[in-house]
Amino acid sequence: MSKKPFVTLEQVKEIAKTYPTPFHIYDEKGIRENVKKLKEAFSWNKGFKEYFAIKATPNPFIINILKEYGCGVDCSSMTELMMAEALGFDGDDIMFSSNATPACEYEYARKLGARINLDDITHVDFLDETCGIPETICCRFNPGGYFQIANSIMDNPGDAKYGMTKEQIIEAFKMLKAKGAKKFGIHAFLASNTVTNDYYPTLAKILFELAVELKEKTGCDIRFINLSGGIGIPYKPDQEGNDIMAIGEGVRKVYEEVLTANGMGDVAIFTELGRFMLAPYGHLVTKVLHFKHTYKEYVGCDACAANLMRPAMYGAYHHITVLGKEDEPCDHKYDVTGSLCENNDKFAIDRMLPEIEIGDYLVIHDAGAHGFSMGYNYNGKLRSAELLLKEDQSVQMIRRAETPADYFATFDFTDYFKNYK
Ligand SMILES: *Cc1c(COP(=O)(O)O)cnc(C)c1O
Numbered sequence: 001m002s003k004k005p006f007v008t009l010e011q012v013k014e015i016a017k018t019y020p021t022p023f024h025i026y027d028e029k030g031i032r033e034n035v036k037k038l039k040e041a042f043s044w045n046k047g048f049k050e051y052f053a054i055k056a057t058p059n060p061f062i063i064n065i066l067k068e069y070g071c072g073v074d075c076s077s078m079t080e081l082m083m084a085e086a087l088g089f090d091g092d093d094i095m096f097s098s099n100a101t102p103a104c105e106y107e108y109a110r111k112l113g114a115r116i117n118l119d120d121i122t123h124v125d126f127l128d129e130t131c132g133i134p135e136t137i138c139c140r141f142n143p144g145g146y147f148q149i150a151n152s153i154m155d156n157p158g159d160a161k162y163g164m165t166k167e168q169i170i171e172a173f174k175m176l177k178a179k180g181a182k183k184f185g186i187h188a189f190l191a192s193n194t195v196t197n198d199y200y201p202t203l204a205k206i207l208f209e210l211a212v213e214l215k216e217k218t219g220c221d222i223r224f225i226n227l228s229g230g231i232g233i234p235y236k237p238d239q240e241g242n243d244i245m246a247i248g249e250g251v252r253k254v255y256e257e258v259l260t261a262n263g264m265g266d267v268a269i270f271t272e273l274g275r276f277m278l279a280p281y282g283h284l285v286t287k288v289l290h291f292k293h294t295y296k297e298y299v300g301c302d303a304c305a306a307n308l309m310r311p312a313m314y315g316a317y318h319h320i321t322v323l324g325k326e327d328e329p330c331d332h333k334y335d336v337t338g339s340l341c342e343n344n345d346k347f348a349i350d351r352m353l354p355e356i357e358i359g360d361y362l363v364i365h366d367a368g369a370h371g372f373s374m375g376y377n378y379n380g381k382l383r384s385a386e387l388l389l390k391e392d393q394s395v396q397m398i399r400r401a402e403t404p405a406d407y408f409a410t411f412d413f414t415d416y417f418k419n420y421k
Helices: 009-018 028-041 060-068 078-086 103-112 122-131 166-178 199-218 244-262 275-281 310-314
Strands: 023-027 049-053 072-075 094-097 115-118 136-140 147-149 152-155 183-187 221-226 268-271 282-293 297-301 320-322 332-337 346-353 361-364 385-389 395-399
Touching (some): 009 361, 023 028, 028 049, 028 060, 028 244, 028 275, 049 060, 049 275, 078 094, 078 103, 094 103, 094 136, 103 115, 103 122, 115 122, 115 183, 122 166, 136 166, 147 199, 166 199, 183 199, 199 221, 199 244, 320 346
Parallel strands (some): 049 268, 094 115, 183 221, 221 268, 297 332
Antiparallel strands (some): 023 282, 147 152, 282 361, 320 361, 385 395
């Protein structure tokens, strides 16, 4: 099996005349079709709302597409809150799911009327002392131990810094209620990048049962349950992707069994998806500059880990297509590298690809989430442009490439770099 890029060689050659490589490009059509499907999958729940995790792809043009479909945003920092505000989100459109939160961020979130999600029981008093307890409040749960689906371990919440224990969340709800909170939510994020239709239903069961227990033990009015992020995508071409309709149906079944059966059939379901919303609809496009033969065969590109950090950071697989050679046999083995002075700057190691020539364009797939946004400036590398391939196949620049002046901007109190544009 193979992954098909949403751009052709001819398109990329044309685009590169205006926007030199490397660049990130997003597929508007794919984004729209996917968000429509998500909404459909959860249409059985009256209060359903997706809060797009801004950190995945913090670009106003992208977020505004999702906003058209009624999505809100999930923020966890000051600038993410600012982005939400600048794009006209307010109050119920914003989840603030932060941790180790500075007081000024709680103040800002409170000012915007965001739904604040407390990561720890000590934050009840911290929030109260900072800006008071709002009427609507959410707490993040961590069940500890290992998170399993059937017999396979998905992740290790007991080792994760997020969320409160069961005892703590019960106590936190009581404290919040005593301090005047009226409407409550619960949240948990127990496994990342899952490619199984069972993750959300399994998580939902844990949270729904917790909601019933919390209602019994605290008398709090639980209005929403936030399943957070974690629905993954098939980065590898032989992986089968999630079926969002099956996931929605799986959550609906547990909802009936646990919530409806306990008289809580009016609770809203929220999601905070990032990767699932955007990853497949973004490519990093890069050009081959060099070819090197030593103990291995190396392809040197004009993009590097500063443009897409996941392979270097997690050893993550990102599929690569050599544009124009989609149908040629993958009978050459390469390490595909960037130019950082860091030996982990490799988009692929021992990857079988068609024979590559200097000047070839490579599409690095599934870079639409946690791609550009994890970029950095090591080695003085500049962040690339972001482009949007519109539904009519025209291309819109949605973020310009950085210039040396951007890199030097934080020295603008000196004259050292004033001659560099
Ligand atoms: C990162 C994050 C998300 C999004 O996660 P994905 O894996 O992109 O779906 C959602 N909620 C919170 C609190 C997060 O930290």
